[in-house]
Amino acid sequence: MWRRRLTCLFGGEEKRVDSRTIHAGRGSSPVADAFPQQKFCDNRIVSSKYTIWNFLPKNLFEQFRRIANFYFLIIFLVQVIVDTPTSPVTSGLPLFFVITVTAIKQGYEDWLRHKADNEVNKYPVTVLEDGKRVGKESEKIKVGDVVEVLEDETFPCDLVLLQSSRDDDTCFVTTASLDGESNHKTHYTVPDTVKDVESLHATIECEQPQPDLYKFVGRMHIRRDGQETAVRSLGPENLLLKGATLKNTKKIYGVAVYTGMETKMALNYQGKSQKRSVVEKSINAFLIVYLCLLVSKAFVCTTLKYVWQNQHGQDEPWYNPKTQQERDTNLYLKMFTDFLSFMVLFNFIIPVSMYVTVEMQKFLGSFFITWDKDFFDPEVQEGALVNTSDLNEELGQVEYIFTDKTGTLTENNMEFIECCIDGFQYKNHKFLTETDGLCETDGPITITLNKAPEELEELFLRALCLCHTVQVKESQPVDEIDGVVLDQVDGFSPSPEDQCAFIASSPDEVALVKGAMTHGFTFIGSDSKSMKIRNRDNRVEVYELLHVLNFDPVRRRMSVIVKSESGEVLLFCKGADSSIFPRVRKEEVDRIRVHVERDAKEGYRTLCVAYKRLGNEDFARVDAELREARLSLHDREEKLMAVYNQVETDMILIGATAVEDRLQDRAAETMEALQGAGMKVWVLTGDKMETAKSTCYACRLFQRGTELLELTVGALGEGEGKREERLLELLLEYHKRVVHDTPPSKTGLHRTWSSPGQDYGLIVDGATLSLLLNASPDGTGSHYKNLFLKICQSCTSVLCCRMAPLQKAQIVRMVKSSKGSPITLSVGDGANDVSMILEAHVGIGIKGKEGRQAVRNSDYAIPKLKHLKKLLLVHGHLYYVRIAHLVQYFFYKNLCFILPQFLYQFYCGYSQLPLYDAAYLTMYNICFTSMPILAYSLFEQHISIDTLLDHAALYREVAKNAMLRWGPFFYWTMLGVFHGLLFFFGVYCVFSNPALLPSGQVFGNWTFGTIVFTILVFTVTIKLALDTRHWTWINHFVIWGSLAFYILFSFFWGGITWPFLEQQRLYFVFINMLSSMSAWLAIMLLIVLSLLPDVLLVALRRPRGRNTRQIAAVTPLSYKHLKEREW
């Protein structure tokens, strides 16, 4: 829907223009006429589907697009137009009911969307117009408006930052609701914009809206009176995105460049398309089979009717003349109406009630998820949330799980665990005082314990305190504010200093600063020029901050250059071990490496800290180089990088830190269970590769024996052109290794442990992925993709790091559309996961710390990852079994309901006489047989909940839609046919002599129908009773209740002459039937006979059933055995 809307927003012509020109401060733009005025859309967000005017037609249209609804509509119309055996009310009323209820539900939902839209669109903003501040509604913002945003407000549209209240021309922004990163990002004002925004005359040229959050290219032409136009380039660091929130900055001014549906945020949201479950697809397939059955039945009957009528005397015997109208009708028209009449007569084979029951089952069934107390998390104080009930059964069919890392697998809560200074290990908790601070676990115990490290220790801690980009946020309640998590008070340091919260671009940094704090060095705060720390003697040290050499993923380190009070210029550097070790002296490395490697193995994030003293000349040179590089307009990045690399050499390694992003409670266990259930887990994260990898190890997604295949920028090397070649090489190599060298049986559902081969894990990063997916369009692209997919599918686990939100969705889509269209599930907690949550078959939101975006857009939301296990293994499994049985049973019971009626046509001159009375025809699906199956589909537990939880492998039994494939369908259909034949011909044989009463009186056609119907109701209900494995009192009540109800109803219906009925067809028919011993015996016989095959099957299947149970029970054990054998 969004796409369509967008294309219509861009006029046809607009599309070809690849950049847009914006006049900042439009109101006073004298040069505006010089450019053709481009039309931009307004800042309105539209997520609703209907308006008041188009609701009725559009909604009806959409509803009747469903094959079933359309079918019922046709049947209804036929009944209205043509003289049919049943009255239009029988199908019209249920249809009307279903349509109305659905329309009301959808209307209500759309009303909610309207409300939400309005809330955003009417949000008050301040816009500068002709130098005055004007209050406006958010939707009125136009491209080119200068907008004022205050602290903690979200940006109403995409803005180019013009002016910030901070004196360093920066502002801090958190993009939690966009990409899920809750840290603060620094954005810069456009250089050289005049201080008073009111008098700004500028033109911005920028690219057309595109969804990539991290890309923005533009130019700004600034005109000053009397001066020539200055041109400034604009990058993503100048762009404030709609949806992000301003932090730590009093206010900013920005000029709107993209508005409304063209903002990057809107472009990043895909419309939530209606998700259909596999079961629904199966239903539709079955529906088509039954439709064919129906049409062929009607066709056969019509043909035979005319063949039969051609025989002498059969068309119109003297006792049964046609009416005049009938005689006048055209023969072909009559044939056609006959055909339609048969359709109507047999239409009950596809009952409306099935849809109603399925919907009800889904709706009511989803309550059990909400009610499950195991999903209740005391921390969040909430249980699970079900946003859509359409997908309950899909939870039992998952093959691929895509999970976010931060906040999903991990707690997103960094904790400083230990550090190692000069080879000595410092455990965090034992390091409260100086004296007993050293804990020599495996480090060499030396006598000079206190002396030498003392100095180093302080240096190390100072380094931790200084080398970061952490901000101190003072006097803020430590709480969740506007969806952004400020750092929380950790249990071990409840000192008053903690009232001030740290804000950083990475939670690791906060953990480190806090780690230093527990060791006596507290970072008090910084402004743009200096940093203050309080040392162990409670003295405040002030350092002049000279340069920050920012972190970037290629260097994988960051540095600061500070000047101490004593005038010493120091460079502190921290970074990944791989990037630090080559830059320090060898002998220092060896002492630290042991610790680092051990910590890494534990799954901690390790960082090494090094420092360097800069002499005055050195510093002067570095300073000059840095300034120069920073000011260069071209290749700024590369130049800066070169200088950084040059500066960060010959450092002295002081120590290493270990920070833990704690895994969520029972994350590893959950992952193991899910893998044991045959699901493949992919981790899609925006995080760095190293961290993600360690998390994967910690979650046991990668194991020690797992061979890792890397498809990352690092593995590909530099250079655009070469990359693609290298990528292909790597792909081919991996493909050969993984796919060819392992037996093909390994692919598919079975996890790798089942074969003794090598485990593979794949690591891909975003850049490589985009290279893969956007590879040259000359056909090799799809080849790449295929290779990649094959590799992925044969790997145990796949880790995708550095993913943009849309890339996550792309991955999901790729897997979703691969061969066999496996069912995918996405788990995430942040807004950056929304796209993949929407894309996957089932989207699960974790009620984490990164706002509620994911939860709102998910299909199901759970408080913690560990709940996924029960959600899938128990609820998913049960719901699948329940609904699969429901669907099969429904088709079955209607087949054996209608088949006798079809057979009866052969004996009533193909005259469309219904076998059953109209009341029975209508009530069969509504009252007599609907409740037991509904109760079954809500309460059945063919395997107990605990067993399902304990034996994950049971999940595989229903994998790949096992209960709704053509095999089971065929079985049920055959059963239905068998029953139908038996009912009809059994009673037919009994009726060879209709004198069944002991008084010699005879039975008529309605008694015939009633006997068949009685057998039918009893058989169908008892059949369900035989299938029920879990008899709660409700099942008892409903099953025996509906049988009793049937009998009572029949007494009642036949006991009175109903004044509103034209014919008293059933008057005393049922009671008379009961007074016939033969009828009783026939009913009993036929019920027993029709259930015989089922019982027989149970008896025969039983040994096999026990076997599978044994296998299931043993599986987790045998897994262990297997592994032992492998080692």
Place this chain on the structure above:
Amino acid sequence: MASGYSAKEEDGHHSGALGPAGGAAVRSRKPDNTAFKQQRLPAWQPILTAGTVLPAFFIIGLLFIPIGIGLYVTSNNIRELQIDYTGTESSSPCFACSQNYSWNMTTPCVCSVSFSLDQPFESNVFMYYGLSNFYQNHRRYVKSRDDSQLNGNLNSLKEPSKECEPYRTNDGKPIAPCGAIANSLFNDTLALYYNDPNGTETQIQLVKRGIAWWTDKHVKFRNPVGDDSNLTAIFQGTAKPVNWQKPVYELDSDPENNGFINEDLIVWMRTAALPTFRKLYRIIEKNSSTSPTLPRGNYTLKITYNYPVRSFEGRKRMILSTISWMGGKNPFLGIAYITVGSICFFLGVVLLIIHHKYGSRSSSADLTH
């Protein structure tokens, strides 16, 4: 269902609502720990195994076989005699009648068929007429009646239902009873004579009461009640059905069996299930405890042949039958019961053997593991 993308979310303003104030409301979200909500209702969990199913097979077998034998014997003990008097074959005594048939014959065509009973019919004997290839269950036919008229509704008497077309009115007068079913009322008269060995012919008393369902006769069908108790007066202004020779109020001399509550009419109005059917015509009551109702010997069936079936290749039969507790003669049920019972018993035995063998093998397999 969540909206496409909840625009509300963008600002994140609402999150503030989840402050401490919402705490109380939040706390109540903890799901109730009831057995129902936790899907832990106490439940009976029957496991159908060969062990539990096997006895069922034997029980069914042991139950059904005696029932079947009982039914079979009962059915066999029922005496039944069928005489086809359609008269399509030239040798048939009713050949002439069936050939020269026209609706408005002034003198009825009578034919008589002789037959003999080899065995006496004890107890009450029921006389049926049977029709074949007569589609009483044709939809057009089944619809063509007005139950409200037959129930004595005066409005319907004057204004019959549209369903009765084309037998709704005749010459502007409403037909009573209207519709094709009533119009085609079976109107052959059957009379049974016993040919005494001494040459005399005794007519056997045929009872015409008690052939219809009690409820039909007393509730569903009722004569219209007017100011006059005279049926003729009440039916004034209505026409007789086109094919009838007499109007409805002259069907029988007995006022309790006349008009709409004439049992022949009621029986006919209960449409048959299949194109070959029989309907109860008369009852021959056993009048002495010593002699059989119909002793062994020769009989003559005299038919007043009014009912044409040749045009649609139908057949007409007269059936004499005794009745047991299970109704008329029908060996099917007995045979079916015996068959099903035997199958069950046989399956039970087979399963027992399989189960025994398999069970021991699987347990030994368990041991080897």
